[in-house]
Amino acid sequence: MWIWFVVAAIALILELLTGTFFLLLVAVAAAGAGVVTWLGGELAWQLLAFSVLGIAGFFILKSSGLMKRGSRHGASRNTDLNLDIGQMVQVTDWSPINTAEVHYRGAKWQVRLDPAVNGKPAPGGYRIVDIDGIVFIVTPVSERPLTSSSS
Structure with a gap:
C-alpha cells in the first residue's frame, strides 16, 4: 500500500x-x-x-500552455535570453560574401547579413536580429542601406 x-x-x-x-x-x-x-x-x-x-x-x-516549445524562432531570436537582439551595430565594410567585422561592446564581432535581405549590403547602421553561434545576423536599419546588385 x-x-x-x-x-x-x-x-x-x-x-x-x-x-x-x-x-x-x-x-x-x-x-x-x-x-x-x-x-x-x-x-x-x-x-x-x-x-x-x-x-x-x-x-x-x-x-495550459506550459509545455510550449518556445517562440516561433527559437532561443536565438528570443530577446529575453539574448540581450544583444535588437541592438545596433555600425558596419564600415562588407566582404563579398556578405560578412563583416564590427566593434560591439568593446570587442570585435563577426556579423552576417540576414539571408532574407536581398541586394548587396552597404556600410551603415544594422540591427542584430539573430545569433548563429558567435556570429550576429543583422538587417539594415534605414530604408536604403542596400545598393542594387547591377551597379
Whole structure:
C-alpha cells in the first residue's frame, strides 16, 4: 500500500530538483493510486488510477500552455535570453560574401547579413536580429542601406 506514496514522494523530490512538470504528474498519479490502494482497490484498479491520472494530467498540462516549445524562432531570436537582439551595430565594410567585422561592446564581432535581405549590403547602421553561434545576423536599419546588385 505504501509503495505508491513512496513513488509519489520520490517523484516529487525529483521534480523539485529538475523543474519540469512531468515528474509532478507522476507524483500526482502515484498518490492517486495510493489512495485507491488505501480504499481497498486491487492492483488493476491501482494501475488504472495511475494511468488515468497521468494521462489526464498530461492533457491538462499541455492545454495550459506550459509545455510550449518556445517562440516561433527559437532561443536565438528570443530577446529575453539574448540581450544583444535588437541592438545596433555600425558596419564600415562588407566582404563579398556578405560578412563583416564590427566593434560591439568593446570587442570585435563577426556579423552576417540576414539571408532574407536581398541586394548587396552597404556600410551603415544594422540591427542584430539573430545569433548563429558567435556570429550576429543583422538587417539594415534605414530604408536604403542596400545598393542594387547591377551597379
